[in-house]
Amino acid sequence: MLLQVKDLNAHYGPSHVLQGINLNIAEGELVALMGRNGMGKSTTLKSIMGLVKPTSGSVMFQGQEVAGLPPYKVALAGIGFVPEERRIFPELSVLDNLKLGIKGGKIKNPNDPNTWTIERIFHHFPKLAERTQQPGGRLSGGEQQMLAMGRSLMGNPKLLLVDEPTEGLAPIMVQEVRNVLEEINKAGVSVLLVEHNMKVALSLAHRVYLMSKACIGCEAAPVEVRDNHELRAKYLEA
Ligand SMILES: Nc1ncnc2c1ncn2[C@@H]1O[C@H](COP(=O)(O)OP(=O)(O)O)[C@@H](O)[C@H]1O
Ligand SMILES: [Mg+2]
Numbered sequence: 001m002l003l004q005v006k007d008l009n010a011h012y013g014p015s016h017v018l019q020g021i022n023l024n025i026a027e028g029e030l031v032a033l034m035g036r037n038g039m040g041k042s043t044t045l046k047s048i049m050g051l052v053k054p055t056s057g058s059v060m061f062q063g064q065e066v067a068g069l070p071p072y073k074v075a076l077a078g079i080g081f082v083p084e085e086r087r088i089f090p091e092l093s094v095l096d097n098l099k100l101g102i103k104g105g106k107i108k109n110p111n112d113p114n115t116w117t118i119e120r121i122f123h124h125f126p127k128l129a130e131r132t133q134q135p136g137g138r139l140s141g142g143e144q145q146m147l148a149m150g151r152s153l154m155g156n157p158k159l160l161l162v163d164e165p166t167e168g169l170a171p172i173m174v175q176e177v178r179n180v181l182e183e184i185n186k187a188g189v190s191v192l193l194v195e196h197n198m199k200v201a202l203s204l205a206h207r208v209y210l211m212s213k214a215c216i217g218c219e220a221a222p223v224e225v226r227d228n229h230e231l232r233a234k235y236l237e238a
Pocket of ligand 2: 041042043084
């Protein structure tokens with residue numbers, strides 16, 4: 001297993017928002033984490049990344065315990081995070097935003113074909129290649145999402161945690177972001193994806209975890225989520 005989360009608990013003050021999360025991701029997998037608002041999906045990603053400090057439990061990544069480590073150490077271990085807010089730097093150019101994703105200021109093994117470089121990012125994100133000198137803040141929502149993903153990839157993660165990448169995007173950009181996620185995964189990056197858009201999530205995911213309040217309620221194949229109305233009524237529909 002690439003990632004093994006065991007009995008992970010997290011609190012915001014007195015509220016116990018993650019109550020024993022168990023999930024795993026194999027190398028090469030794209031796994032969707034779905035569920036209604038407020039169930040704890042974002043907190044699950046943040047707890048894996050160290051942005052929320054888990055109160056107990058284990059996060060094993062490539063055989064290393066990363067639970068409780070500060071976010072930069074989790075990133076150094078090989079996990080990238082694309083937050084819902086994207087957090088690009090609006091005044092900085094597209095190119096400079098991408099360069100900020102390089103860990104330790106220097107790309108390791110730039111000649112290895114599996115290494116993410118600026119050139120490789122531009123190959124996968126041609127929209128960004130057209131606007132290298134534009135300030136990040138001038139990009140459309142979908143382009144900013146691509147930039148946020150590109151910046152994370154510059155850190156050469158083995159696993160990318162992506163929170164609601166298509167939220168608020170125009171339909172054509174939803175499709176483009178979906179396709180880029182598929183490409184990234186095919187290029188060898190494992191992905192844990194939180195995604196509300198059922199079509200996007202089910203067309204990409206190899207497996208789905210369905211969250212109920214503070215817990216993972218069950219694991220299902222994408223076709224089961226698509227075809228099983230009871231499952232959808234229980235975990236997804238309003
Ligand atoms: N910074 C915070 N402080 C206090 N409570 C929070 C904070 N962030 C989220 N919560 C609460 O924690 C629960 C889980 O939130 P979240 O992980 O954002 O859910 P989801 O991503 O599934 O919508 C919700 O009840 C939410 O209101
Ligand atoms: Mg969320």
